[in-house]
Structures are given as structure tokens and as C-alpha cells.
Amino acid sequence: MNGLHGIIFAYEKAPGLRELTEARMPGSVPFGGRYRVVDFMLSNMAGAGITDVGVVLHGNYQSLLEHIGSGKTWDMARKNGGLKLLPPFADARKFGVEEFRGKMEALSGVRSYLHEIRQKYVVLSDSDLIINLPLQKVLDAHIESGADITCVCTESGQFVENATYFTVNEAGRITETRCAPHKASGCRSLEIYLLSRDLLISLVDECAAQDKYSFRSDVLCAMGDKLDLRAFLWDGFAAQLRTVQEYYERSMQLLDPAIRSELLCAERPILAKEDDEAASYIAPDSRCVGSLIADGCQIEGSVEGSILFPGVKVGKGSTVKNCILFKNTVVEEGVTLGCVIADKDVRIRRGGTLIGHESYPLAVSKGSIV
Amino acid sequence: MKKECIAMLLAGGQGSRLYVLTENMAKPAVPFGGKFRIIDFPLSNCANAGIDTVGVLTQYRPLELNRYIGSGQPWDLDRADGGVHILPPYQSAGGASWYKGTANAIFQNIGFVDMYDPEYVLILSGDHIYKMNYAKMLAHHKKAGADCTISVMEVPWEDAPRFGIMNVDENDTITEFEEKPAHPKSNLASMGIYVFTWKKLREYLIEDESDEASSNDFGKNIIPKMLQNGEKMAAYRFSGYWKDVGTLDSLWDANMDMLATGSGLDLLEKDWPIYGRSVSAPPAYLGQNAHVKHSVVARGCTVEGEAENSVLSERCTVEEGASVQYSILMPGAVVKKDARVSYAIIGENGVVGEHAFVGAPPEAVPPEQWGITVLGPGAAVADDYVLPANRMRSVDGKETVR
Numbered sequence: 001m002n003g004l005h006g007i008i009f010a011y012e013k014a015p016g017l018r019e020l021t022e023a024r025m026p027g028s029v030p031f032g033g034r035y036r037v038v039d040f041m042l043s044n045m046a047g048a049g050i051t052d053v054g055v056v057l058h059g060n061y062q063s064l065l066e067h068i069g070s071g072k073t074w075d076m077a078r079k080n081g082g083l084k085l086l087p088p089f090a091d092a093r094k095f096g097v098e099e100f101r102g103k104m105e106a107l108s109g110v111r112s113y114l115h116e117i118r119q120k121y122v123v124l125s126d127s128d129l130i131i132n133l134p135l136q137k138v139l140d141a142h143i144e145s146g147a148d149i150t151c152v153c154t155e156s157g158q159f160v161e162n163a164t165y166f167t168v169n170e171a172g173r174i175t176e177t178r179c180a181p182h183k184a185s186g187c188r189s190l191e192i193y194l195l196s197r198d199l200l201i202s203l204v205d206e207c208a209a210q211d212k213y214s215f216r217s218d219v220l221c222a223m224g225d226k227l228d229l230r231a232f233l234w235d236g237f238a239a240q241l242r243t244v245q246e247y248y249e250r251s252m253q254l255l256d257p258a259i260r261s262e263l264l265c266a267e268r269p270i271l272a273k274e275d276d277e278a279a280s281y282i283a284p285d286s287r288c289v290g291s292l293i294a295d296g297c298q299i300e301g302s303v304e305g306s307i308l309f310p311g312v313k314v315g316k317g318s319t320v321k322n323c324i325l326f327k328n329t330v331v332e333e334g335v336t337l338g339c340v341i342a343d344k345d346v347r348i349r350r351g352g353t354l355i356g357h358e359s360y361p362l363a364v365s366k367g368s369i370v
Numbered sequence: 371m372k373k374e375c376i377a378m379l380l381a382g383g384q385g386s387r388l389y390v391l392t393e394n395m396a397k398p399a400v401p402f403g404g405k406f407r408i409i410d411f412p413l414s415n416c417a418n419a420g421i422d423t424v425g426v427l428t429q430y431r432p433l434e435l436n437r438y439i440g441s442g443q444p445w446d447l448d449r450a451d452g453g454v455h456i457l458p459p460y461q462s463a464g465g466a467s468w469y470k471g472t473a474n475a476i477f478q479n480i481g482f483v484d485m486y487d488p489e490y491v492l493i494l495s496g497d498h499i500y501k502m503n504y505a506k507m508l509a510h511h512k513k514a515g516a517d518c519t520i521s522v523m524e525v526p527w528e529d530a531p532r533f534g535i536m537n538v539d540e541n542d543t544i545t546e547f548e549e550k551p552a553h554p555k556s557n558l559a560s561m562g563i564y565v566f567t568w569k570k571l572r573e574y575l576i577e578d579e580s581d582e583a584s585s586n587d588f589g590k591n592i593i594p595k596m597l598q599n600g601e602k603m604a605a606y607r608f609s610g611y612w613k614d615v616g617t618l619d620s621l622w623d624a625n626m627d628m629l630a631t632g633s634g635l636d637l638l639e640k641d642w643p644i645y646g647r648s649v650s651a652p653p654a655y656l657g658q659n660a661h662v663k664h665s666v667v668a669r670g671c672t673v674e675g676e677a678e679n680s681v682l683s684e685r686c687t688v689e690e691g692a693s694v695q696y697s698i699l700m701p702g703a704v705v706k707k708d709a710r711v712s713y714a715i716i717g718e719n720g721v722v723g724e725h726a727f728v729g730a731p732p733e734a735v736p737p738e739q740w741g742i743t744v745l746g747p748g749a750a751v752a753d754d755y756v757l758p759a760n761r762m763r764s765v766d767g768k769e770t771v772r
Contacts, residue, residue, distance in 0.1 A: 033653035034669070072443075257655070264652040271650050274444070278637035278644065279404030279668035279683070280654065281629075289660050294653040295405065295669050298638060308653070 002049040004139050005119040005197065007107075008041055010127040011058030011100050016161055016243035019343060019363040024063035026241065027127030030326050030344070032254050032264070033292040033307050035272045036067050037241060038127045042083075043270045045123070046074040048135035052081035054113055055127075056106050058088055058099060073271050081118060086110045102214035104207040111204065117197050124200075124215075126191040130239040130250065132263050132270065133192070138232050142194045145172070147230035149199070151220075152192035154234050157184055161242045164189035164216045166231060174229035177220040187231055189216075190238050237263045248341060248361040251307055251324055255290060275310045275327075285316070301331070315350075322358065326366075340364060371451050373486040375508055375565075377421050378476055379412055381496035382429030382469050387617045389772070390746030390764045391717055395434040397616070398496030401700045401718065403628050403637055404668040404683045406646040407438060408615060411501070412494045413445045413454070414644040419504040421492065423452035425482055427475045429468060432458060444647045457482060471586035477575040483568060491571060493564040493588065499624045499635065500561075500612035501642045507606045508565055516604035517570040518596055520544065521563035523608045533559035534589055536605050544603040547593055558605060561612055564588065570601065611635040618772070622715060622742050625681045625698050629664060649701070651685055659690065668701075675705070692722075697729065700747070713759065717747035726751045730759040741772050 010027040020029050027038035038055075045053055053076055055068065070076075071083025088100070088109040100106040103124065107114065121142070123135060133152065142150040151174060153166055166187045167176035178185065193215070203219055212218035220229065237259055239250035253259050264270055277296025282288050287302040296311040301318035308314075312325045315333035322339050325331070329342045332350040339356035343366035348354065352370055356362030364370060385397025392400065398409035409426075416424050424447060428435055435456075442454030457479050459468050469475035476483070476493070483491060490511065492504055502521070511519035522536050530551070536558045537546040548554065574592050578584050584591045597603055611634035615621040627633040637644055651670025656662060661676040670685035675692035682688070686699040691708040702719040705711055709722045714729035722728050728751055729743030741760030748765040751757050763769045 255655075260652065260655065269650045270652075274648060276643055276645055278406070279666035279681070281638060281666050282662045282664070284664040286663070288656050288662055290658045291656055292653040293656060293667060296638060 002136070002139070003120045004048065004050050004135065004194075005117045005122045006041075006045040006050045006053035007122060007124050008038065008053065008055045008127050009103055009106060009124070010038065010055050010061065010064055011106055012126070012128075013059060013099070014128060014242050017241065017247060018244050019365045020244065020247065020341070023060070023343075023366050025057075025059060025061055025127070028064040028067050029128075029241065029247070030309055031130060031241070031247075031251060032270075033294045033309055034275065035270055036064075037130060038064065038068070039073075039270055039272045040130050040132065041125045041127065042068075042071075042074045042076075043268070044131065044133045044135050046076065046271065047268045048139070050123075050135070051076060051078055052084075052118065054084045054086050054110065056086045056100075056110060058106070061087070067273055069273070073273050084113065086113055100213070102216075102218070104204055104215050104218060105213035107200070107204045108208040111208075114197070114201050114204065120196060121194060122197050122200050124191075124193045124195075126240070128241050129190060129192070130241065130263070131190065131192075131234070131237065132265060132268050133234060133236075133238075134268065138192070138194055141232050142230070145230050146228070148195060148227040149220075150194040150230050150232050152190045152194075152232045152234055153187040154190060154238050155187050156238070158188070159184040160188060160240050160246070163240065164191065164220070166229075168231040168233075172230050172233075174220075174224070174231055177216060177224055177229075179214075179216050179221065187233065190234060190240070194232075244341070244361060244363050245359070248324065248339075248358075252305075252322070254292060254307065255305060277310045280308075283316075286314075301333075301335075324361075343367070346370070371486070373423050373452060373488045375421060375490040375492055376423040376425065376452070376483065376486050376488045377412075377416050377492040377494055377504070378479070378483070379409070379424055379426045379494045379496055380472050380475060381409060381426050381435060382432075382475060383497070384430040385497065385616065388621065389618065389770075390744055390749070390762050391618070391621075391715070392431070393746060393764060394431060395747075396428065396430050396432055396496070399435040399438055400615075400621070401683055402499060402615070402621075403625060404666045404681050405648060406637070406644055408499065409435065409438070409496050410445075410644050410646040411499055412496065413439075413442075413447065414642075414646075415500075415502050415504060416492075416494075417445045417447060417645065418642055419502075421504060422447065422449050423486055423488075424454045425457045425479060426454060426496075427457045427469065427479065429459060429475075432456070438647055440647065445645050452486070455482070471591075472588045473575060473578055473584075473592050474586035476571075477579050477586070480572060480575065483572075488568050491566050491568045493566065495562045495614075497614060497616050498562065498612060499615055500608075501610065501635075501644070502563070502608060502612075503642070504563075504565075507563070507608075510606045511565040511567075511604060514541075514543070514604040515602060516543075516565075517567050517601040518593070519565040519604040519606050520593070521561045521608050522558040522605045523561055523612055524557050525559045527554070527557050530554035530557045530559065536560055538605045542605045542607065544597065544605050547597055549589065558607075560589070561608060562589070562614070564593075565606075570596075618715065618742055618744060622698060626679070626696070629666065629679060629681070649684055654682075657690070695731070706753070714743040714745065716745045717749060719748050720745040721750040723751055723753035723755060725754045727756040727758075729757070735759045744772070 014026040076083035280297035283300040294310040301314040309327040311328040318335040381398040385392040441448040447454040654671040657674035674690040675688040683701040703716040746764040
């Protein structure tokens with residue numbers, strides 16, 4: 001036990017992910033050929049020696065439950081502590097129906113859980129973040145600086161929908177917080193926050209007493225002058241997946257060996273639920289280049305610049321270019337696909353053609369037959 | 371708790387005919403087909419057939435195998451009651467001894483079997499590649515009212531002299547057993563898979579143990595003795611893919627069979643899945659100039675060069691300009707720039723240096739000098755080095771002609 005506890009917020013919907021979140025929450029969106037988005041944060045936590053993690057749920061979380069299971073994948077199926085799934089149980093009448101308005105409201109929905117936390121520190125994270133972050137370093141920095149809250153953020157300058165931006169001074173202190181601005185400025189928060197359990201509980205109670213619900217506006221913005229907020233700058237790969245477009249671009253970056261070797265490095269492995277598939281078969285007359293291929297695929301056609309999840313079939317004479325095909329997608333014979341994201345169990349019938357554009361990839365809903 | 375049928379899996383053999391591949395691990399732990407190990411086949415067959423209690427008898431170099439099996443979770447054999455148990459030889463009040471033969475290994479574990487008080491015991495080998503529903507075989511055993519049922523398959527008549535051959539009557543009751551007969555009367559070969567009525571087998575094991583002359587082996591002693599005593603012996607006909615992978619050639623063959631469509635060995639088929647313990651690794655990456663044909667590629671591989679008619683297991687690397695033909699790369703093998711690997715088995719984490727040659731196609735060497743080339747687990751071939759056909763090289767650099 002390293003004194004750090006994890007809480008992952010998996011209640012927030014992401015309308016910008018459209019078809020990809022029709023049947024699931026953002027945390028269980030497939031990513032990178034064999035992962036779900038939440039695997040990254042759970043693996044970051046497991047890698048830092050965290051054994052106790054709470055996952056705050058709301059909405060359409062069946063797929064997420066199915067994926068996380070007992071937490072065995074991350075070695076969090078423990079006799080003491082381990083992974084706990086937290087549907088809104090504190091006030092079923094109110095929270096059961098309405099969505100949480102913010103993180104503080106979500107936490108007050110699981111208030112009794114907070115009191116059972118055995119560790120001194122808590123790290124809060126969203127579930128739509130793709131990152132391979134050494135959390136131990138964040139904890140070390142937090143303890144060394146003596147901050148009240150350490151916020152992990154990036155200087156990448158990229159604009160992300162509904163993001164939080166900070167102004168950070170030379171000493172690393174956050175002097176201003178801006179919520180969901182229309183353009184990028186300063187450091188973008190990666191929505192990973194580290195603070196002590198005691199401070200967290202007192203903030204949750206304070207907010208609840210005043211009917212305040214948002215971590216960023218009611219805590220970071222409103223109490224910015226009272227609290228010592230520090231930035232932990234992360235210059236590695238980090239993607240907050242909030243639109244189909246962003247999902248597509250960030251996925252395709254994985255075809256770059258440098259990015260792959262950073263995000264999927266062997267020293268801090270990203271662990272995912274086992275898929276029980278044999279090795280992929282690539283047929284004599286096929287062509288398969290510049291692509292990521294998960295296990296259990298059968299490729300008889302041409303695949304280029306694409307990401308194939310487990311169990312994908314590409315028939316003879318078909319061309320798949322710059323596509324992302326989720327688990328068990330079947331591309332029959334003589335099909336042409338370009339810039340398509342096919343969700344699980346999609347079947348593209350013989351001879352079909354579907355072409356999206358790099359700036360507007362075509363997403364096909366789970367189980368569709370085209 | 372009482373079980374109807376439990377399985378005992380013989381996994382203690384050295385597998386000496388796999389030479390360098392089994393220098394440091396037991397034969398059942400040898401990788402197969404890109405993502406599996408040989409023992410995954412009998413374990414998965416048990417799981418799929420609903421047999422939830424399996425004793426794995428280990429003896430030779432068991433560490434790798436023990437770690438691999440672990441709690442049995444990948445095969446759904448981590449059960450509240452039953453599950454998978456590793457059974458090495460142990461010391462008892464009367465003394466301690468190694469497993470002397472297949473029958474002796476079961477004899478020494480009569481106590482284990484008795485804990486589950488089963489009606490039937492299924493005896494399996496840890497060196498066969500096949501998919502088989504043991505539940506059907508058990509049903510056949512019960513229906514025939516047999517004391518022992520032996521799984522058999524038809525082999526080509528010309529191959530029959532290499533097998534243990536069962537002669538049967540019109541009801542498929544075994545009348546005679548001939549080990550490697552010069553003039554076979556039937557082409558039904560024993561697959562080394564047995565179902566016994568436990569009460570009966572228990573008696574024979576005890577009797578066999580007291581026989582000083584016996585080599586305590588199922589095929590040599592127990593089966594002939596039961597036949598001789600007129601016990602009811604049934605043959606269970608199996609049709610489908612089955613191969614004993616006890617030799618380097620048969621291991622290579624079975625991997626090539628898996629690639630071929632129509633061989634009957636389809637690991638991608640979902641009706642009878644084979645499970646295994648996998649490493650955590652990203653999907654395979656096939657580079658811009660990769661040229662992969664008629665091959666399997668498992669997770670964690672990086673292929674920038676060429677692979678044809680080959681098996682690339684987990685976390686293998688084939689660098690740019692390198693070529694792998696008709697070969698098996700076991701997990702973590704690396705083939706560096708411009709190297710050529712042909713008709714070879716590269717053991718786990720084996721390394722083939724830049725511009726090196728390992729193995730050769732049959733047409734390139736005189737037939738009497740040709741054979742599969744094998745690089746042992748962890749062994750390396752230096753840059754520009756040539757390891758010719760029919761050679762083996764082990765981790766300590768020792769080279770032998772097969």
C-alpha cells in the first residue's frame with residue numbers, strides 16, 4: 001500500500017462521441033486495438049501500486065461493468081480493499097434519476113465510501129483520458145510541494161471541448177482557472193487531481209452544504225485564492241476523447257512507433273481484459289501494412305494504415321484504408337472502406353463501399369449491417 | 371466433494387526428443403501456434419467438456435509449467451471445489467520416489483483421486499495437439515459398460531506400424547492390442563487418451579505396483595493386463611485433428627498444419643476455444659514495408675520485414691530486410707536486419723543477428739543433410755553467422771547436428 005487511493009469518474013456522457021457512445025459510457029469506448037479507454041487510468045493506478053480504486057458510475061454503465069468485472073485484470077480483486085464499483089447509492093431517489101451535475105455532487109453521492117478510504121491521499125481522474133502517467137511521480141511532487149491540490153496538466157496548446165485551462169506562474173502555482181473556454185489558453189487540465197483524503201471529504205461536505213456540485217468551478221475557481229493549487233506538467237502523450245474527430249485522430253497517432261512506444265511501453269504496461277483469441281491469420285493473397293492488428297483477425301484482403309481489434313475479418317478483394325474496426329467487425333468480399341470507424345459486430349456486406357474523410361470519419365453503430 | 375469424473379494429465383516427461391527446446395522446461399510448457407502452449411489443449415478440452423478437476427502430474431523441470439498454470443484461471447479451472455492441482459512426486463511415510471512410469475505416477479496419487487471419490491478417471495497426455503470433447507468419450511464409456519475406454523483414430527495403413535494398434539470386434543470392443551505391429555490387422559491407432567472406471571483402475575494400479583518386473587506403464591503393462599484378464603475394453607473412435615508433438619519434426623509439422631486451411635486444426639474457430647495465459651502486449655504492428663503472407667502473427671509483434679508460411683508468436687520482432695520462411699518464432703524471438711530464417715524453430719527470446727542465416731530450404735541442401743534448424747530458448751546467432759540446416763544451437767552456444 002503506497003498511501004494513494006484512486007477514484008475514477010465514469011458518469012459523464014460525451015455527446016460528441018456520437019455513435020461510439022450509443023451503447024456505452026466514454027470509459028468503455030474501445031481504443032488502440034485491444035483496450036478500453038478506462039484501461040489506461042486503471043493501469044496507471046495499478047502501475048503506481050494503487051490497490052484500492054473506486055469507480056463512480058451513472059447512466060448506461062452496463063458495458064463498463066462487464067469490462068471491469070472484479071478488477072482482476074489490474075490485480076485489484078483483493079481480499080481487503082481492491083476495486084469498488086460505485087453506482088449512486090447515497091440518495092437513490094435524487095441521484096438515481098438525474099445525472100450528476102459535477103464531481104462534487106458525484107462524490108457526495110458516494111460519501112460513505114469516502115470515509116472508508118484507508119489511504120492518506122486520493123487521486124481523482126476522469127475516464128475519457130488516454131495517458132501512460134507515472135502517478136508515483138505526481139504523488140512525490142505533491143508531497144514535496146506541500147500543495148493542497150496537485151493538478152496534472154499539459155502545455156500542448158491543443159483545444160479540447162469542455163476543458164479546464166489554468167494560468168500557471170513560474171513557481172508552478174495555479175493562479176487562475178478557466179472552465180470550458182472557447183479557445184485554448186495556458187495549461188490544459190488533464191482532469192487528474194491529487195489531494196489528501198481529509199481535504200477531499202471536507203470539500204465535499206462544504207459543497208454539499210451550499211448546493212454546489214462542480215469541482216472545477218466551485219472548488220478550483222471559487223477557492224483558488226484560499227487553496228494552494230499546483231500544476232504537475234506532463235509533456236507526454238495525453239488524449240481527452242470527447243469527439244469522434246478527436247477519437248479518430250488520436251487513435252491514428254498510435255501508428256507512429258514513437259507514440260506507441262511511449263504510450264504502450266513495456267515498463268508501465270497497459271492491462272486489458274483478456275480476449276481469448278488465437279494469433280491473427282494473414283492469408284497468402286493479402287496485403288497488410290502500416291497497421292495495428294489485434295489477435296484473432298483473419299485478413300484475406302488489403303489493410304493499410306488501420307487499427308483492427310480482435311476477431312476482425314477482412315474478405316478477399318476488400319480494401320480497408322485508414323479505418324478503425326472494432327471487435328468482430330466482418331468486412332465481406334469486394335468491400336472498399338476508407339476512414340471508417342466500425343463499432344463492434346458491424347458487418348459490411350459484399351461489394352459495399354463506405355468512405356469517410358480524415359476530417360470527418362464515418363462512424364458505424366454497433367451491430368449495424370451495411 | 372464427490373465428482374463423477376476427474377482428469378489426470380501426465381506432464382512429467384522430459385521430452386528429450388525436443389532437445390534444446392526442453393533443456394529448461396517440461397514439454398507441455400513448449401509454446402505452440404503463436405499464442406498457446408502445448409498443455410493448453412488438454413486443459414481447454416477439459417474446460418470445454420465440463421471437467422472441473424484436473425491433476426497435473428509434473429516431474430521434469432516443472433517451474434515454467436507451474437508458473438504458467440498458476441491458479442488455473444485462464445482455463446476457468448480456479449474452482450471453489452476442484453480446479454487444477456499440480457502434483458509433483460512427494461514423500462510419504464513409506465519413503466519417496468520419482469514417478470517411475472505413467473501408471474506409477476497415478477499410483478502415487480491414488481490418495482489425490484480418492485479425495486474426489488470419482489466414478490471415472492480420464493488419463494491425458496501433455497504432448498498432444500487436438501480438440502476433443504471428453505464428455506462424448508465418457509458417455510461412450512458408460513454406454514458400452516466398459517472398464518476402460520481408449521480413444522482411437524484411423525491412420526493411413528502405411529503409418530499403422532508406427533502406432534499402438536487396437537484390433538476391435540463389430541461393437542468396437544477391443545480384442546487385441548499390438549504395439550507397433552509389422553503387419554497390422556487394423557488401422558485404429560491408440561491416441562494415449564483413456565477413460566477408466568476408477569474402482570477397476572485402482573485395483574490394477576495396486577497389483578501392477580507389486581509386480582517387480584513391470585515398467586509401470588499404461589501402454590506396456592496396465593492395458594495388456596486388463597485385456598488378458600478379459601476386462602471390458604472399448605474403443606472410442608475420434609475423427610478430427612490429432613498430433614503427438616513429441617519430436618521437433620512433428621512440432622514443426624503441427625504448426626504448419628495450423629496455418630493450412632482444411633487441416634482440421636483451426637484455432638480461430640469459436641465453437642471449441644483453446645484458452646491460454648497471455649502476456650499483456652499491444653496489438654501486432656505491421657510496418658509500411660512489411661510483407662506477411664500465409665502466417666499467423668500474435669500480439670506484441672513488430673514486423674518490418676518479410677514472413678511467409680510462418681508462426682510469429684507473442685512479442686516477436688522481424689526487422690527491415692529480414693526474411694522468415696516456413697519457420698516458427700517462439701515468444702520474444704528477434705530476427706534482426708537482413709537476416710534469413712528458413713525452415714527453423716527459434717526458441718523463446720532467441721536472437722538472430724544481422725545478415726545471419728539460420729536454416730535452409732530442402733532444395734538448397736542434399737536430402738541427407740537437410741532438416742529443421744533449431745535455436746534454443748535464449749540462444750543467439752551472431753551477426754553474419756551461418757547456422758546451417760539440421761543444426762541445433764543452445765543458449766550456452768553449444769552446436770550439434772541433429
